[in-house]
Amino acid sequence: DxxxxxxxxxxxxxxxxxxxxxxxxxxxxxxxxxxxxxxxxxxxxxxxxxxxxxxxxxxxxxxxxxxxxxxxxxxxxxxxxxxxxxxxxxxxxxxxxxxxxxxxxxxxxxxxxxxxxxxxxxxxxxxxxxxxxxxxxxxxxxxxxxxxxxxxxxxxxxxxxxxxxxxxxxxxxxxxxxxxxxxxxxxxxxxxxxxxxxxxxxxxxxxxxxxxxxxxxxxxxxxxxxxxSGYRVRPVGESGAPDQPSMWDMKVKSWVIHPLMETTSGRVLIYGVAFGGTNPVERVEVSTDGGETWEDAEFTGPDLGRFAWRVFVLPAELEPGDYTVTSRATDSQGNVQEQTTEPNHRAYDYAGWDRLAVGVTVV
Ligand code: MSS
Structure with missing residues (x-):
């Protein structure tokens, strides 16, 4: 249901x-x-x-x-x-x-x-x-x-x-x-x-x-x-006003969609989506240790143009244990997905790879 x-x-x-x-x-x-x-x-x-x-x-x-x-x-x-x-x-x-x-x-x-x-x-x-x-x-x-x-x-x-x-x-x-x-x-x-x-x-x-x-x-x-006043990015507690940035073009962002929660040890395919707003997304790195180390993922599937997202995939060998899996995208202009997103009054677009991470238990 x-x-x-x-x-x-x-x-x-x-x-x-x-x-x-x-x-x-x-x-x-x-x-x-x-x-x-x-x-x-x-x-x-x-x-x-x-x-x-x-x-x-x-x-x-x-x-x-x-x-x-x-x-x-x-x-x-x-x-x-x-x-x-x-x-x-x-x-x-x-x-x-x-x-x-x-x-x-x-x-x-x-x-x-x-x-x-x-x-x-x-x-x-x-x-x-x-x-x-x-x-x-x-x-x-x-x-x-x-x-x-x-x-x-x-x-x-x-x-x-x-x-x-x-x-x-x-x-x-x-x-x-x-x-x-x-x-x-x-x-x-x-x-x-x-x-x-x-x-x-x-x-x-x-x-x-x-x-x-x-x-x-x-x-x-x-x-x-x-x-x-709506769709304006401003510090928590402030009212919306025309001189604040409007929610127009999107920031570079990615997130993992697999694995989520639990998976079996051995070869695990880590995959997700990435995009760069009005710029093409050029690179995605994946971390299984909460951002300590990163490895480049590959794009898979057709490239439907700069406004579409791309699916990325990284094969990993994972032993049983607890992992924090996340991804970090870079667009064609060199903009790198942020680690964390500063709080803003209306809580718009959290794009930080820290909290977009998933906790995965490998059994
Ligand atoms: N439109 C109209 N007309 N109405 C409304 O309400 N909403 C928005 C858009 N458009 C609206 C409109 C929003 S807000 C969003 S997100 C979108 O839409 C969604 O879409 P889908 O199709 O998905 O539903 Mo926020 O920024």
Whole structure:
């Protein structure tokens, strides 16, 4: 049965064995359920929604879904059907929640106590945003951000900025961004933003706005709380503010998915996943003694591009005993995965190899 509760109806097609249900809107993938074939299958892919997802109605006629484009020479609304005539691009990218690893920090921060499982790697197909911008005459002069708005119905009595899921990313992110209608070969499920989702490769989950209704090229960042004060990295106890770093491009990170807990002595394959955010991951080292000594692992499986994760593997000969197994990734720019992650108020992205380690008993 599902660990910690039952699957919410909008996600009742998930594999219950593979999901840790924190709440109706936060479902984590069990550490080793991401598998070793690079792509995380839809039935085990984690879910994080800030608001309740829209009803099934939105996928009755997917091609009729409308998106407004603003901040271009010729602003207008287009249907998904029309958008599909403008271009087609496929990208493999990781969606990782900003709060992935929150449960590894010592301090109590609000939000789901994710460990490693608020991340997955999927192949997305859709319409390149730059093709749409070009069709509409290009973004207006002075535009510095691409701002995407989610299509959830908002209660009227609340101030829109307080709850709307609207995120701005630097304009250059548009180069790789797509409006995705397919996820791993299937129409994007509602749980993951169908019928249409903004995909900003290499950027934290929150920037990948689901049920996208508006895409605007703007001079300023959105005035939504989620942009202004939410998803800002700051010391514990401080309030969020626009001058603090926003959860945009992801840091270099890796973690082991096998072995976990216990295994038999002899030849043991140690494997896991590694990525570099917007940079390709270049190297992964593995330690079985909690970081005293390291050995280079090999990558296995296809390289699906710089935004996808890579599976690494290291064969080791292990005698019976207790081991602390962990991994450390390096990206193409020489950024090395940190040993530990400094506490930050909302407990965003724990990427330290110290606490991502697993204690393994070899018998
Ligand atoms: N979108 C919308 N519209 N809404 C919401 O809520 N969320 C976020 C994204 N998008 C939302 C959206 C988040 S936050 C995340 S992570 C992501 O999404 C997830 O995804 P999936 O598909 O996995 O569920 Mo954190 O940073």
């Amino acid at each position: 599902a660990q910690g509760g039952s699957l919410p109806s909008y996600a009742d097609w998930k594999n219950p064995e593979a999901m840790v249900i924190h709440t109706e809107l936060t479902l984590e993938t069990v550490r080793d359920a991401i598998g070793t074939s690079v792509v995380t299958s839809n039935d085990v892919f984690f879910i994080r929604n800030n608001l309740n997802p829209p009803s099934e109605e939105v996928v009755q006629d997917r091609d009729a879904w409308e998106v407004s484009f603003e901040g271009v020479a010729n602003p207008r609304t287009m249907t998904l059907g029309e958008l599909k005539t403008l271009g087609l691009e496929t990208v493999a990218t990781i969606i990782q929640c900003s709060g992935n690893g929150r449960g590894l920090f010592d301090h109590d921060a609000s939000g789901a106590p994710w460990r490693t499982g608020a991340a997955g790697c999927a192949v997305w197909s859709g319409v390149p945003v730059r093709a749409v911008a070009e069709e509409l005459g290009g973004s207006v002069d002075g535009a510095r951000f691409m701002t995407s708005t989610g299509g959830e119905e908002l209660p009227e009595e609340v101030n829109r900025d307080e709850i709307v899921v609207e995120r701005s990313v630097p304009l250059e992110a548009m180069e790789n961004a797509i409006l995705a209608f397919e996820m791993n070969g299937a129409p994007v499920p509602i749980a993951h933003g169908g019928p249409l989702r903004m995909i900003v490769p290499g950027y934290y989950g929150i920037n990948n706005v689901k049920y996208v209704r508006t895409v605007a090229f703007t001079e300023e960042e959105s005035t939504a709380d989620i942009q202004v």
